[in-house]
Amino acid sequence: SYELTQPPSVSVSPGQTARITCSGDALPKKYAYWYQQKSGQAPVLVIYEDSKRPSGIPERFSGSSSGTMATLTISGAQVEDEADFYCYSTDSSGMGVFGSGTKVTVL
Amino acid sequence: EVQLVESGGGLVKPGGSLRLSCAASGFNFSNAWMTWVRQAPGKGLEWVGRIKSKTDGGTTDYAAPVKNRFTISRDDSKNTLYLQMNSLKPEDTAVYYCTTAVVVTGMDVWGKGTTVTVSS
Numbered sequence: 216s217y218e219l220t221q222p223p224s225v226s227v228s229p230g231q232t233a234r235i236t237c238s239g240d241a242l243p244k245k246y247a248y249w250y251q252q253k254s255g256q257a258p259v260l261v262i263y264e265d266s267k268r269p270s271g272i273p274e275r276f277s278g279s280s281s282g283t284m285a286t287l288t289i290s291g292a293q294v295e296d297e298a299d300f301y302c303y304s305t306d307s308s309g310m311g312v313f314g315s316g317t318k319v320t321v322l
Numbered sequence: 323e324v325q326l327v328e329s330g331g332g333l334v335k336p337g338g339s340l341r342l343s344c345a346a347s348g349f350n351f352s353n354a355w356m357t358w359v360r361q362a363p364g365k366g367l368e369w370v371g372r373i374k375s376k377t378d379g380g381t382t383d384y385a386a387p388v389k390n391r392f393t394i395s396r397d398d399s400k401n402t403l404y405l406q407m408n409s410l411k412p413e414d415t416a417v418y419y420c421t422t423a424v425v426v427t428g429m430d431v432w433g434k435g436t437t438v439t440v441s442s
Contacts, residue, residue, distance in 0.1 A: 216386060248428040250367070257419060257435060258359075258367065263428030270425070301367050303429075310383055311357065311369035 217241060217306035219314035226320045233289040235317045237302030240283055247285035248303040249278055250313075251296075258301065262287060289319070297321045324348035324431050326420050331436030338410050342436055344403040344420030349431075352376065352398040357429060358405050360416035360438075370418070373403070387413075410440045 219239040227233035237247055249262035260269055262278035265285060275290045285304075289296055302314040330342040344356070355378070358370040371384040373394045382394050393406040403420050417435040424431045 246427075250429075252367070257432040258421075259432075260426070260428045260430045263426045263430070267426070269428070269430055299366075303367075303369075308383075310385065311372065313359075313367040313369055316366040 217310070217312050219302050219304060219312055221300075221302060221314040221317045223315070224318045224320065226322065227289070227292045229294060229321055230291050233292050233296075233319055233321075235287045235289075235300050235302075235319065237285045237287070237304075237314050238283055239285075239302075239304060239312075239314075241306055242280060242283050242285055242304060245304045245306075247278065247280050249276075249285075249287045250301045250303060251298045252301065253298045261300075292319075292321050294321050324424055326422070326431055326433035328418060328420055328433045328436035331418065331438045333439045333441065334410055335442050336410060336412060336440055338440070339406070339408045340410065340438060342405040342407070342418055342420075342438070344405075344433060346401045346403065346422075349422075349424045351396075351401040354422045354424070356394075356396060356403045357421050358394060358403075359419045359421055359429075360414075361419070361435075362413070362416040365416075368416070370405070407438070410438075412440050414438060415440050 246264045250258040252258040265280040266278045277288045327345045357372040391409045395404045419435045421429040421432045
Protein backbone atom coordinates (compact mmCIF):
# COMPACT_ATOMS: atom_id res chain seq x y z
CA SER A 216 0.00 0.00 0.00
CA TYR A 217 1.07 3.58 -0.63
CA GLU A 218 2.83 5.40 2.21
CA LEU A 219 3.84 8.95 2.99
CA THR A 220 6.87 9.21 5.27
CA GLN A 221 7.32 12.02 7.78
CA PRO A 222 9.86 12.50 10.60
CA PRO A 223 8.28 11.75 14.00
CA SER A 224 9.32 15.03 15.56
CA VAL A 225 10.82 18.43 14.86
CA SER A 226 11.97 20.93 17.46
CA VAL A 227 12.44 24.64 16.86
CA SER A 228 13.17 27.71 18.96
CA PRO A 229 10.64 30.55 18.89
CA GLY A 230 11.27 32.80 15.91
CA GLN A 231 13.29 30.21 14.06
CA THR A 232 12.35 28.15 11.00
CA ALA A 233 10.94 24.64 11.13
CA ARG A 234 10.82 22.37 8.11
CA ILE A 235 8.75 19.19 7.95
CA THR A 236 9.26 16.78 5.08
CA CYS A 237 6.88 14.28 3.50
CA SER A 238 8.19 11.65 1.13
CA GLY A 239 6.07 9.63 -1.28
CA ASP A 240 6.60 7.99 -4.66
CA ALA A 241 3.47 9.54 -6.19
CA LEU A 242 4.20 13.10 -5.12
CA PRO A 243 5.70 14.08 -8.50
CA LYS A 244 2.21 13.58 -9.95
CA LYS A 245 -0.08 14.22 -6.95
CA TYR A 246 -0.60 17.31 -4.83
CA ALA A 247 0.40 17.39 -1.18
CA TYR A 248 -1.81 18.91 1.50
CA TRP A 249 -0.81 19.77 5.05
CA TYR A 250 -2.94 19.66 8.22
CA GLN A 251 -2.25 21.03 11.67
CA GLN A 252 -3.87 19.28 14.62
CA LYS A 253 -3.69 20.64 18.12
CA SER A 254 -4.42 18.42 21.08
CA GLY A 255 -8.08 17.45 21.34
CA GLN A 256 -9.08 19.37 18.20
CA ALA A 257 -10.03 18.53 14.65
CA PRO A 258 -7.37 18.99 11.97
CA VAL A 259 -7.02 22.32 10.17
CA LEU A 260 -5.88 22.64 6.55
CA VAL A 261 -2.82 24.91 6.38
CA ILE A 262 -1.51 24.22 2.86
CA TYR A 263 -3.29 22.85 -0.22
CA GLU A 264 -2.06 21.94 -3.71
CA ASP A 265 1.57 21.82 -2.52
CA SER A 266 2.01 25.52 -1.82
CA LYS A 267 -1.28 27.43 -1.53
CA ARG A 268 -2.42 28.85 1.77
CA PRO A 269 -6.12 28.99 2.70
CA SER A 270 -7.58 32.25 3.86
CA GLY A 271 -6.87 32.87 7.53
CA ILE A 272 -3.69 30.81 7.71
CA PRO A 273 -0.69 32.92 8.78
CA GLU A 274 1.89 33.76 6.12
CA ARG A 275 4.61 32.04 8.16
CA PHE A 276 3.21 28.73 6.88
CA SER A 277 4.44 27.84 3.39
CA GLY A 278 4.69 24.71 1.31
CA SER A 279 6.76 23.39 -1.56
CA SER A 280 7.19 20.17 -3.46
CA SER A 281 9.99 18.80 -5.58
CA GLY A 282 10.22 15.28 -6.93
CA THR A 283 9.13 12.76 -4.33
CA MET A 284 9.29 15.18 -1.40
CA ALA A 285 6.93 17.85 -0.14
CA THR A 286 7.98 20.30 2.57
CA LEU A 287 6.03 22.41 5.03
CA THR A 288 7.98 25.40 6.35
CA ILE A 289 7.09 27.44 9.39
CA SER A 290 9.09 30.67 9.21
CA GLY A 291 9.38 32.43 12.54
CA ALA A 292 7.68 29.68 14.54
CA GLN A 293 5.43 30.77 17.40
CA VAL A 294 4.65 28.91 20.60
CA GLU A 295 1.07 28.55 19.40
CA ASP A 296 2.30 26.56 16.38
CA GLU A 297 3.03 23.56 18.59
CA ALA A 298 0.95 20.74 17.17
CA ASP A 299 0.97 17.55 15.15
CA PHE A 300 1.29 18.10 11.41
CA TYR A 301 0.14 15.60 8.79
CA CYS A 302 0.76 15.54 5.08
CA TYR A 303 -1.95 14.10 2.86
CA SER A 304 -2.08 13.01 -0.74
CA THR A 305 -3.63 10.37 -2.98
CA ASP A 306 -2.25 7.29 -4.62
CA SER A 307 -2.44 6.50 -8.33
CA SER A 308 -6.01 5.23 -7.98
CA GLY A 309 -7.22 8.28 -6.07
CA MET A 310 -7.30 6.70 -2.62
CA GLY A 311 -6.40 9.07 0.17
CA VAL A 312 -3.44 8.58 2.47
CA PHE A 313 -2.04 10.53 5.40
CA GLY A 314 1.53 10.64 6.52
CA SER A 315 2.33 9.27 9.97
CA GLY A 316 2.50 12.76 11.44
CA THR A 317 5.21 15.05 12.85
CA LYS A 318 5.08 16.52 16.32
CA VAL A 319 6.39 20.07 16.26
CA THR A 320 7.74 21.42 19.53
CA VAL A 321 8.51 25.12 19.90
CA LEU A 322 10.80 25.81 22.84
CA GLU B 323 -22.06 29.10 8.71
CA VAL B 324 -20.43 26.08 7.13
CA GLN B 325 -20.72 23.17 9.53
CA LEU B 326 -20.38 19.40 9.81
CA VAL B 327 -21.77 17.62 12.87
CA GLU B 328 -21.10 13.93 13.45
CA SER B 329 -23.25 11.72 15.65
CA GLY B 330 -23.95 8.08 16.38
CA GLY B 331 -20.75 7.08 18.14
CA GLY B 332 -20.73 4.89 21.22
CA LEU B 333 -19.64 1.62 22.78
CA VAL B 334 -20.19 -1.55 20.78
CA LYS B 335 -19.05 -5.15 21.20
CA PRO B 336 -16.66 -6.80 18.75
CA GLY B 337 -18.59 -8.12 15.79
CA GLY B 338 -21.31 -5.54 16.26
CA SER B 339 -22.56 -2.74 14.01
CA LEU B 340 -22.94 1.00 14.27
CA ARG B 341 -24.10 3.75 11.93
CA LEU B 342 -22.54 7.19 12.09
CA SER B 343 -24.18 10.28 10.66
CA CYS B 344 -22.74 13.61 9.57
CA ALA B 345 -25.15 16.52 9.19
CA ALA B 346 -23.98 19.23 6.82
CA SER B 347 -25.08 22.85 6.59
CA GLY B 348 -23.99 26.13 5.02
CA PHE B 349 -22.78 24.78 1.67
CA ASN B 350 -24.04 22.87 -1.36
CA PHE B 351 -23.91 19.33 0.08
CA SER B 352 -25.15 17.61 -3.06
CA ASN B 353 -22.11 18.84 -5.03
CA ALA B 354 -19.59 17.85 -2.36
CA TRP B 355 -17.33 14.82 -2.24
CA MET B 356 -17.51 13.66 1.37
CA THR B 357 -14.79 11.82 3.27
CA TRP B 358 -14.54 9.93 6.57
CA VAL B 359 -11.25 10.08 8.49
CA ARG B 360 -10.55 8.36 11.80
CA GLN B 361 -7.98 8.65 14.56
CA ALA B 362 -7.29 5.86 17.02
CA PRO B 363 -6.32 6.93 20.55
CA GLY B 364 -2.82 8.38 20.53
CA LYS B 365 -2.38 7.60 16.82
CA GLY B 366 -2.34 9.53 13.56
CA LEU B 367 -5.04 10.34 11.05
CA GLU B 368 -6.31 7.52 8.84
CA TRP B 369 -8.33 7.98 5.66
CA VAL B 370 -11.36 5.67 5.86
CA GLY B 371 -13.19 6.32 2.62
CA ARG B 372 -14.97 8.77 0.36
CA ILE B 373 -18.18 9.16 -1.60
CA LYS B 374 -18.36 11.32 -4.69
CA SER B 375 -21.25 13.59 -5.53
CA LYS B 376 -24.05 12.04 -7.57
CA THR B 377 -23.18 14.27 -10.49
CA ASP B 378 -19.70 12.76 -10.42
CA GLY B 379 -21.09 9.24 -10.24
CA GLY B 380 -21.75 8.84 -6.52
CA THR B 381 -19.11 6.11 -6.26
CA THR B 382 -17.32 5.10 -3.09
CA ASP B 383 -13.75 4.14 -2.24
CA TYR B 384 -12.51 2.55 0.97
CA ALA B 385 -9.22 2.01 2.73
CA ALA B 386 -8.09 -1.62 2.83
CA PRO B 387 -8.67 -2.14 6.61
CA VAL B 388 -12.39 -1.30 6.31
CA LYS B 389 -13.26 -2.49 2.81
CA ASN B 390 -16.18 -4.96 2.76
CA ARG B 391 -17.09 -4.03 6.36
CA PHE B 392 -17.87 -0.32 6.12
CA THR B 393 -20.31 1.38 3.74
CA ILE B 394 -20.49 5.10 3.02
CA SER B 395 -23.77 6.56 1.75
CA ARG B 396 -25.43 9.93 1.46
CA ASP B 397 -28.90 11.41 1.50
CA ASP B 398 -28.73 14.68 -0.39
CA SER B 399 -32.35 15.49 0.51
CA LYS B 400 -31.31 15.53 4.17
CA ASN B 401 -27.80 16.95 3.68
CA THR B 402 -26.51 13.95 5.59
CA LEU B 403 -23.58 11.58 5.17
CA TYR B 404 -23.54 8.10 6.70
CA LEU B 405 -20.97 5.50 7.67
CA GLN B 406 -22.39 2.02 8.26
CA MET B 407 -19.85 -0.03 10.18
CA ASN B 408 -20.30 -3.81 10.41
CA SER B 409 -18.18 -6.60 11.88
CA LEU B 410 -16.48 -4.10 14.14
CA LYS B 411 -13.09 -4.91 15.61
CA PRO B 412 -11.26 -3.42 18.60
CA GLU B 413 -8.85 -1.77 16.17
CA ASP B 414 -11.78 0.27 14.78
CA THR B 415 -11.84 2.18 18.08
CA ALA B 416 -11.26 5.80 17.10
CA VAL B 417 -12.64 9.29 16.76
CA TYR B 418 -14.40 9.45 13.40
CA TYR B 419 -14.44 12.73 11.50
CA CYS B 420 -16.36 13.70 8.40
CA THR B 421 -14.72 16.25 6.17
CA THR B 422 -15.04 17.91 2.79
CA ALA B 423 -13.65 20.58 0.49
CA VAL B 424 -15.81 23.71 0.43
CA VAL B 425 -13.66 26.76 -0.35
CA VAL B 426 -10.46 25.19 -1.64
CA THR B 427 -9.57 21.78 -3.08
CA GLY B 428 -8.26 20.42 0.19
CA MET B 429 -10.45 19.05 2.98
CA ASP B 430 -10.97 22.44 4.59
CA VAL B 431 -14.08 21.77 6.65
CA TRP B 432 -14.12 19.19 9.43
CA GLY B 433 -16.61 18.14 12.05
CA LYS B 434 -15.61 17.80 15.70
CA GLY B 435 -15.75 14.02 15.47
CA THR B 436 -17.67 11.23 17.17
CA THR B 437 -16.05 8.52 19.28
CA VAL B 438 -16.47 4.83 18.57
CA THR B 439 -15.26 2.29 21.13
CA VAL B 440 -15.23 -1.39 20.25
CA SER B 441 -14.79 -3.45 23.38
CA SER B 442 -16.33 -6.41 25.17
